[in-house]
Amino acid sequence: MVVEGADAFGLMNAVGLLAFAAAGALKGADADLDLFGVAVLGTSTALGGGIVRDVLVGRVPLALRNTTDVSLVLVGVALAVALSTALGGRVRDHPALVVSDAVGLAAFAATGALVGVEVDISGFGVVVLAALTGVGGGSIADLLLGRVPVVLREDFYATPAVVGGAGVWVATELGVRAGSAGLGCAALVFALRLVALRRDWRLPTV
Template sequence: MAPAPEAGGVFALMNVVGLVAFAMVGSLKAADADLDLFGVAVLGVLTALGGGTVRDVLVGRVPGALRSTGDVAVALLGVALAVLLARRVRGRLLDHPLLLAPDAVGLAAFAATGALVGHEAGLSPFGVVALATLTAVGGGSLADVLLSRVPVVLREEFYATPAVLGGALFWLAESVGVDPSAAALGCAGLVLGVRLLALRRGWDLPSP
C-alpha cells in the first residue's frame, strides 16, 4: 500500500521534510520545558514519527519507522538541528519563529503524505481528508500530551483547519484528473500558505 511510483518521489520528499521539521518542533518544545537531552530526543522523535505511525496503522500497514531505520535517522537529524539552534536562542521558544516556521512546514508536508496514503488506500473523500489531518497533527498532539498541555489542535488556534483544507484540495484536484504528485504539492502549498497567513494575522477559530 505504498504510494504509486509516480507519486513516490513526492511522498519521499514530503516525508523527509515533515520528519525533520516536526523533530525540530518536538525538540524545541522539550527544550522550552527544560527537559534533559534524552527527553529532548524522545519528544523530538515522537513528534516526528507519531503522525505517520497513526496514518499507517489506520490503513493497515506496518509503520515506516518500524520497517527501516531511515525515518528514525532523519528524525534524529532534526533533533540535532534543534539542539544546535536552541543554544543560540534566549527566552521562551514556544512563540519564536524558530519553532513556528518548522511547525508550519511539517504540518504542510505531513498533510500531503497523509492525503497520498489515503488516496492510494482507496479511502473515501472523508477518509482522505481525515488521514491528511491526523498525519499532520498527530505527532504534535502526542508531544503536547506528554508535556501536560492541551493539544494545540483542541484549542481555538487556527491549526488543524489548514490541514483539513489541504486534504480537501488534494481530493478535489485528484478527482478531476490532476496527477497525485501535483495534487500533493498543491495540498502542501495551501496548508503552508494558510497556516503562515493565520500566524501573521492572528486568526483564531471562535470558541463557544
Template sequence: MNMIGLIAFAVMGSFKALREGLDLFGITVLGVLTALGGGITRDLLVNNIPNALTSYSDFAFALIGVWLAIVLYRVFQKDISNRYFILIPDAIGLSAFTTTGAMIAYNADVSFFGIVILATLTGIGGGIISDALLGKIPVVLKDDFYASCAIIGAVAFYISVKSGLSLNSSAIICSLSVLMIRVLAILYKWKLPRFS
C-alpha cells in the same frame, strides 16, 4: 519538504520537552514522536508497517531535529519555537505530511472522510501525542490555526483527484494549499473563534 518537516517537527517537540525541564531521554522521545508519531499512527490505521520503523532516514532526520533544538536552546537560552525561522519550516512539514497522508489514504481506498482524517492525522498526530505525554490539552485543539490548514488541504486534494486531475497534480495542489494558508495564518496570527 519531508526532510525539512521531520527536522522542524522534531525541533518543535524537543522545545516542548525543554520547556518542561525533561532530561535528554525525554527530549529525544518527545522530539522523535512529534516528527514520526502522525505517520506511524496513519500507517497503523491502514494496516501498513510504519515507514518510520523500516527507514533509517526518517529516524535520522528526527534525531538531527532533536540535536538542533538542543543547540538552539543553548545558544538563545530560551524557547524560540515561535520565531519565523522555526515556524516556516514547520509549515513546510505540515504541508508535506498532510499531502503524504492524503496520498496514502487515497491509495488505501478510504472514503472522503477517511482521506481528510488520515491526512490531518499525519500532519498533527505527532504534536498531539507529545502534548498528551506532557499531560496537556493539545495546542492544535485550542490555540492555533493549524489543523484547519491540513483539513483544507485534504479537501482540496480530494476535490482535485475527483475532478480528474492526476494524483501528482492533486498532491501539489494539496501541498501548496496547506503551505500558503499556514504561512498566512502565521503572518496574520489567525485563530478560530472561541466561545468561553
C-alpha cells in the same frame, strides 16, 4: 516535469520528519526538559502522525520498516538542540519553531492525503488521514508536556490540513496526478498556517 505520487510522498515525508523533529525538540527545550526528554519530544512529534496514518490503513508503520526515518529524526533533533543552545534556551515563538512546525504540518498533511488516495478510500477518509497525520505527532507531544493539544484549542491549526486534504481529493478526482496534488496540498497548508498566525485567525470558542 511530471511528479509521481511516490516521489512526492518521499520528499514530503523527509521534509516533514526533519521539520517536526526540530519543532518537537524545540518545544522540549522550551519546557526545560533534559536532553533525553528533548529527544523524546522530537521523536514523538515527528513519528506520531505517520504511525497513526499507517496503522489506520493497515500497514506496518514506515518508521519501523527502515532506518532512514529515524536517522532524519535524529538530524532534526540535533539541529534543534544546536539552535536552542545558541539561543540560550529562549525558543518560545522563535521563527525557527513557528516555521518548522508549519512546514511539518504541511508536509505530513500531504503524506496523509497521498496515502488516502493511494489506498482508494473516500474523500472523507482522505481528509481524515491528512488531518490526523498532520496533527497527530504534535498532539502526542502536547500530551507528554501536560498541555491540551493545540488542535483542541482555538488556534487555527488542524483546519489548514483539512482544507489541504480536501484539495488533494478534489484534484485527483479531476484527473490531476497525485504527486502534483500532494505538493500543492503542502504549499496550501503552509501558506494558510502562516497567514493564520500572521492575522491571528482563530476558530470561535464555546
